[in-house]
Amino acid sequence: MSTHDTITLAQITDVHLPPALTWKPWIWNLKRCVGLLNWYRNRRDLHLAPVAALIAADCVAQNPDHIAVTGDVASLGLPGEFAVGLTWLETLGDIARVSLIPGNHDIYTKGCDVACLREWATYMRSDAWGRDFRGGADGFPYVRRVGNVALVALNSAVPTRLFVAAGRIGPRQMQATAEILDRLKAEGLIRVVLIHHPPLKQQAPARRALEDAKAFEKLLKEHGADIVLHGHNHRDTLFWTGAEGGARIPIVGLATGSTGREHRHEPLARYNIYKISGRGGDARIEIITRGLESAGGKIIELRRQVLAPDATLAASGSVMSVP
Ligand SMILES: [Fe+2]
Ligand SMILES: [Fe+2]
Numbered sequence: 001m002s003t004h005d006t007i008t009l010a011q012i013t014d015v016h017l018p019p020a021l022t023w024k025p026w027i028w029n030l031k032r033c034v035g036l037l038n039w040y041r042n043r044r045d046l047h048l049a050p051v052a053a054l055i056a057a058d059c060v061a062q063n064p065d066h067i068a069v070t071g072d073v074a075s076l077g078l079p080g081e082f083a084v085g086l087t088w089l090e091t092l093g094d095i096a097r098v099s100l101i102p103g104n105h106d107i108y109t110k111g112c113d114v115a116c117l118r119e120w121a122t123y124m125r126s127d128a129w130g131r132d133f134r135g136g137a138d139g140f141p142y143v144r145r146v147g148n149v150a151l152v153a154l155n156s157a158v159p160t161r162l163f164v165a166a167g168r169i170g171p172r173q174m175q176a177t178a179e180i181l182d183r184l185k186a187e188g189l190i191r192v193v194l195i196h197h198p199p200l201k202q203q204a205p206a207r208r209a210l211e212d213a214k215a216f217e218k219l220l221k222e223h224g225a226d227i228v229l230h231g232h233n234h235r236d237t238l239f240w241t242g243a244e245g246g247a248r249i250p251i252v253g254l255a256t257g258s259t260g261r262e263h264r265h266e267p268l269a270r271y272n273i274y275k276i277s278g279r280g281g282d283a284r285i286e287i288i289t290r291g292l293e294s295a296g297g298k299i300i301e302l303r304r305q306v307l308a309p310d311a312t313l314a315a316s317g318s319v320m321s322v323p
Helices: 030-043 049-061 079-092 112-119 128-133 171-186 213-223
Strands: 007-012 066-069 098-100 142-146 149-153 190-194 227-230 237-241 249-253 270-279 282-292 299-306
Touching: 007 049, 007 149, 049 079, 049 270, 049 282, 049 299, 066 079, 066 149, 079 098, 079 112, 098 149, 128 142, 149 171, 171 190, 171 213, 190 270, 213 237, 227 270
Parallel strands: 007 066, 066 098, 149 190, 190 227, 227 249
Antiparallel strands: 007 270, 142 149, 237 249, 270 282, 282 299
């Protein structure tokens, strides 16, 4: 466990490593066939494995205390993708340093939830402190501690039908999360919540939204958190929530760690480093975004911003003056 005052937590999300093709016929349901077609038509020259490798290498070179990967490592949730994903995860570091949650492309269709949760299990479980904290309870949400920062990692990915990329937390995780947040608050720890889907209802249309977003926002307002980190929307966003008159909770969305060319709203690959200091309920959080300077270019610092309540996200890009 780190003991210094400022914790650096990196976040990488939505690298969408290429589908690991297999011709076992029972694997190819309609959703995967359409997904594969979409990959070849729209995504193959967008999500680039060499870019994901570059992002991982730059992140490791920055030597963060911990790295959170917020889902969509895979593309079609095919069996071979978990091995490929594991190899990429290992480039980030060992299981003590890397925390992973699944995205809807990891748990893509019926059956791959089992494979995903089994193959990536070691990156998706509480550390020794968290196991103790949770009284030995397994599964999501899992809890890890990095200095005075506690990570609360949820699984919002559920197998979905064709054209649906929605997610769900479910009552069991919801209740456990409420209890965990309360207990972490009592311990004065800084609470960082990880979830793949954007947690606010207005952040996504129904077919790709968190189905229980309304209940989850209520939970956040009642039990509090210092920051929520998510992926899924493939863009950088900053929203705020919180109870009336209470502490504001920043909801930070991050674009992908593999996009090699600009595409509609999706910017070039990047990742975030959160420099977190202070204590629970009164944390100072600075977000440093590093990513591709240009298509085929090198990785540079794109943005640096200290979170102030209700601030909007500063523009990124080389136009920013970086101290
Ligand atoms: Fe994604
Ligand atoms: Fe997603």
